Amino acid sequence: MEINNQDSVYQAGDVVYVIYRNPHTQSVANVQAAAVVNDPDHPEELALFMYETYYPLTNEVAVYASEADAEAAYTQSFGQM
Template sequence: MMNTIDPREIKAGDEVFVIYNNPHTPTVSNIRAAEIVQHPKDPNAVALFLNETFHVIEDDDALFSSEQDAEQAFEQLYTDTTLE
């Protein structure tokens, strides 16, 4: 089971880890640290700041409190143990 953070419980200044899918190479994913920051256009919201870009946080986004938690989720998601 993945140990994710509830997006409604984060606040500006929190560091989180995400599994980032490369938009230019969809088959490439890796774990990245990101910061929760004040949303640049909505003073009542926060945003994910990753790769010098603000991202809206959706309820189904997987945010992790540690790199280890993200690595475990990555293994669960991207390692198919049924192939032999």
Template sequence: MNNFRVGEEVYVIYRNPHAVNVANIEKAEVVEHPHNNQELALFLHDAYHPLTEDDAVFSSFEDAEELYNQLFDYETYD
């Protein structure tokens, strides 16, 4: 959490709130929380989202993609 700075572009594994089994890697920006300048938020899809320790936030697309593939790669095994 403390590794991110205001203005930094990050990549987030974002679950679609309308379809729980759908997730994507989305680009977001780390910003000051609009109601509390002591906290950070993610600006994603034209909205502010509080940045919490539970968020899957990465500095690079490749790091996000690696975890995404581990979590959501539904290969069929024979």
């Protein structure tokens, strides 16, 4: 399965980058690599796998194909890294 996000197509096995907020400290965010995988609970859907957790891969998640793109978006949103 493929999903269009940010004008790119992702499929299981891709490594992507997201801006991840620390769930324990919401004021902390960083760029994090994540693997695109088949969702174990919904095999027909894709998920992001990072920090030993699966997250739904939807068009509501800002996903970047390169770390540089993710860092540029982070800087634009949050200031210097």
